[in-house]
Each structure stands twice: as structure tokens, then as C-alpha cells.
Amino acid sequence: MADAFITLPAEAASFVKNGGRDVDTSKLPATAPGERVRLLDTGGDDVGLAISDPENQRLRVMATPDDGFPRIDGALLGWRVERALAWRSQLGLPGPEHAYRLLHHAGDGVPGFTCDVLGPWAVLYAYSAALLPFARQLAEAVCGFARLRGVVVKVRARGGAAEVTQEVVGEAPPERHVALERGVPFEIHALGGLNVGLFTDMREHRVTLARHAPGRTVLNLFSYTGALSLACARAGAASVTSVDTSDGVQAWARGNFARSELTDPARWRFETGDAVRFLARAAKTRERYDLVLVDPPTFSTARGKPWTLERDYPELIAQAAAVIPDGGLLWLAANTHELGSLVRLAQRGLRGRGAIVDQGGLPPDYPTLAAQPRDRYLQVISLRL
Numbered sequence: 001m002a003d004a005f006i007t008l009p010a011e012a013a014s015f016v017k018n019g020g021r022d023v024d025t026s027k028l029p030a031t032a033p034g035e036r037v038r039l040l041d042t043g044g045d046d047v048g049l050a051i052s053d054p055e056n057q058r059l060r061v062m063a064t065p066d067d068g069f070p071r072i073d074g075a076l077l078g079w080r081v082e083r084a085l086a087w088r089s090q091l092g093l094p095g096p097e098h099a100y101r102l103l104h105h106a107g108d109g110v111p112g113f114t115c116d117v118l119g120p121w122a123v124l125y126a127y128s129a130a131l132l133p134f135a136r137q138l139a140e141a142v143c144g145f146a147r148l149r150g151v152v153v154k155v156r157a158r159g160g161a162a163e164v165t166q167e168v169v170g171e172a173p174p175e176r177h178v179a180l181e182r183g184v185p186f187e188i189h190a191l192g193g194l195n196v197g198l199f200t201d202m203r204e205h206r207v208t209l210a211r212h213a214p215g216r217t218v219l220n221l222f223s224y225t226g227a228l229s230l231a232c233a234r235a236g237a238a239s240v241t242s243v244d245t246s247d248g249v250q251a252w253a254r255g256n257f258a259r260s261e262l263t264d265p266a267r268w269r270f271e272t273g274d275a276v277r278f279l280a281r282a283a284k285t286r287e288r289y290d291l292v293l294v295d296p297p298t299f300s301t302a303r304g305k306p307w308t309l310e311r312d313y314p315e316l317i318a319q320a321a322a323v324i325p326d327g328g329l330l331w332l333a334a335n336t337h338e339l340g341s342l343v344r345l346a347q348r349g350l351r352g353r354g355a356i357v358d359q360g361g362l363p364p365d366y367p368t369l370a371a372q373p374r375d376r377y378l379q380v381i382s383l384r385l
């Protein structure tokens with residue numbers, strides 16, 4: 001069957017010709033979910049081959065004429081995986097049991113898809129159900145080229161549906177398995193929900209934290225499975241207190257600490273509860289921490305009313321700073337594509353206190369296109385107070 005085709009308006013055609021791969025479809029004719037679409041410019045010349053993703057209002061451009069592929073098929077997707085793997089090999093990331101990002105959206109020529117290798121299994125995300133058939137083909141290629149036992153394919157639908165649609169290509173993983181990041185073991189629940197236990201985008205920040213942590217009393221708010229806490233603990237922190245609202249992730253974090261033989265409850269504390277309430281209590285009892293990590297979800301309803309970054313982060317930053325003595329460090333992360341917006345939030349919370357000593361964002365296994373600057377979604381700064 002011949003692919004559908006669309007003639008792109010001049011602006012959209014030039015976006016693709018200048019490297020863009022996620023074409024906004026709000027002003028384009030409708031195409032069926034998952035349909036392969038040939039993109040033409042107003043002169044009738046081929047601009048690219050795309051997959052229709054109406055749920056996200058996007059045409060996902062998988063190839064341009066320069067790539068030399070006549071259609072979107074296993075050969076093209078396999079070539080994308082091979083190239084992505086070559087870059088990760090150059091970075092020294094693949095290896096037995098290793099954890100790293102193998103495919104990252106448009107930066108790897110696969111807009112709408114990501115894939116984390118987590119030891120012998122990988123988790124591949126498709127950003128809508130329409131992309132699933134292509135996700136399966138990508139998973140086959142990932143399994144073969146990266147020599148994995150299997151790949152769990154998950155649909156990451158808009159708005160974060162409660163039920164995760166998933167299927168396995170190759171051998172199914174056990175309920176729990178272990179992956180290594182720089183030799184540190186982390187428990188992975190590949191068949192669990194959307195998040196499987198380790199955010200690979202924080203790898204380089206764990207290295208930075210290890211430099212700041214020795215001898216410090218550390219407080220990690222929104223600690224999830226304790227990966228940032230563990231980086232500090234292994235680096236020789238005097239103590240690490242991890243705070244998260246979920247009992248389940250606290251047990252998981254304890255397990256990760258135990259795998260690193262860190263089991264002293266006097267030094268490695270896990271507090272189940274709300275981060276803001278924890279800080280209010282700590283301020284009252286005059287607890288002090290030399291290094292406080294704050295990595296809140298962009299949006300949370302943990303305390304009944306919705307919490308948003310823009311409105312509520314400065315107050316959280318002020319509360320965190322209140323438990324840090326002069327000379328201590330505040331480490332802040334936010335899901336935003338602009339460093340400036342995180343710095344402004346920090347400024348509002350700190351009112352002149354502190355100097356930025358480190359800044360960073362996504363690691364090199366998270367390539368993003370210059371044509372799509374909003375894809376650089378992570379910002380991190382450390383401030384010395």
C-alpha cells in the first residue's frame with residue numbers, strides 16, 4: 001500500500017529541512033494514527049518520511065531524502081539503532097549489566113521513542129499507542145544489536161494513564177533484576193509501572209554529588225529509589241536522609257543501599273512523608289544538613305492540592321535553604337529547558353543568598369537537536385550558601 005502524503009506549508013517544510021523532526025500538526029490536514037506519511041514541500045519535492053502521531057499533534061519525521069531510505073521499515077529503524085549504539089560505545093557506556101540511554105527521541109532520529117538499556121533487558125517507550133508497531137520493530141533491533149535478553153515496550157501516553165500498556169520482545173525479564181551504573185547495583189522493576197527504578201539522565205549528576213558529599217550530612221527530598229542518596233552515601237557522606245511520600249519506593253531505596261552494603265540505620269535514614277512537612281519539622285527542631293538535594297516532580301498532588309514548579313518551587317527552595325548552615329550546599333533540579341528559569345526560581349527562594357558552583361543538564365547519551373531546543377528538558381544547579 002502506498003504511503004499517504006501531505007504537502008507541508010513553507011514554514012513546516014523549512015523546519016524539517018533545517019533539522020526539525022517533530023512537526024506540529026495543529027494546522028495540517030488530519031492523518032490516521034500510526035500512518036506512514038510522505039512529506040512534500042510546496043514545490044512537490046520530498047522533504048521526509050514521517051509517522052502520524054495525532055495524540056501528540058505531531059508528525060514524527062523518521063528519515064529525510066539524504067538518509068536514502070525509501071520507506072519507514074525495519075531496515076531504517078535498525079540503522080538508527082546501530083548508529084545510536086555506536087555513539088554510546090564511543091562514550092564507553094555499553095557493557096555487561098550496564099545502564100544507559102540507548103535511544104533518545106529526535107536526537108537519535110527516532111522522535112517519539114526512547115529506550116533505556118538496564119542490564120540484560122531494556123525498556124523502550126513509545127509516546128503514543130499509534131507508535132507501537134514501530135516500537136516493536138525498534139525493540140527487535142535493540143535486542144539484536146545491543147545483545148540483550150529482551151526488551152519491554154511501554155506506551156507512555158499523554159497525561160500519564162494509570163494503566164501502562166506493555167509487551168515484551170524476546171525473553172521476559174523477572175519481576176526484579178539488577179543493572180549497574182559505574183559499578184553500582186540498582187534494582188530494576190522492568191515490568192512495573194512507567195518508571196522502573198533508575199533515571200539514567202541523572203548519571204553525571206551522581207558523579208558531581210559524589211565530589212560534594214564526603215563528610216557531609218545529606219538530605220535528599222523526593223528521593224524515589226535512592227539513587228542520588230546512594231551516590232552520596234558511597235562517596236563517604238556522614239549520613240543521608242531520604243524523604244519520599246511512597247512507602248514502596250522507600251523499601252526499594254533501602255534495598256539499593258543494602259546491595260551496596262550500607263545498612264547502618266543511624267547513618268542511612270528513610271523517612272516516608274511529604275518533603276514540605278519534613279522541612280517544616282526540621283526547621284522547628286533546628287536540624288541542620290550540609291547538603292540538601294531537591295528534585296521535585298514537575299507536578300504533584302501529594303498534599304491534596306496540586307503543586308506546580310513555577311508557583312511553589314521558590315517557597316520549597318526557601319524552606320530547604322533554612323536547614324542549611326552557611327557554607328553548605330543546595331542542589332536543585334527541575335524539568336525545564338531553560339537554565340535561566342531554574343536560576344530565577346532559585347533567586348526568588350534564596351533572596352540573594354548563595355552562589356552557583358555547578359550547573360548541568362542532560363548527559364551525552366541524551367542527544368537533542370539544535371532545531372528543537374525545548375527538548376533539553378533537564379536543568380540542575382548547585383549553590384553554595
Ligand SMILES: C[S@@+](CC[C@H](N)C(=O)[O-])C[C@H]1O[C@@H](n2cnc3c(N)ncnc32)[C@H](O)[C@@H]1O
Pocket residue numbers: 198199202221222223224225226227228243244245246249273274275276295296297300302303
Ligand atoms: C522525579 S522523582 C525523583 C527522582 C529522584 N530524585 C532520582 O533521581 O532518582 C519524584 C519522587 O517524588 C516523590 N514525591 C512526590 N511528591 C512528594 C512530596 N510531596 N514529598 C516527598 N516526595 C514526593 C515521588 O514519590 C517520586 O518518588
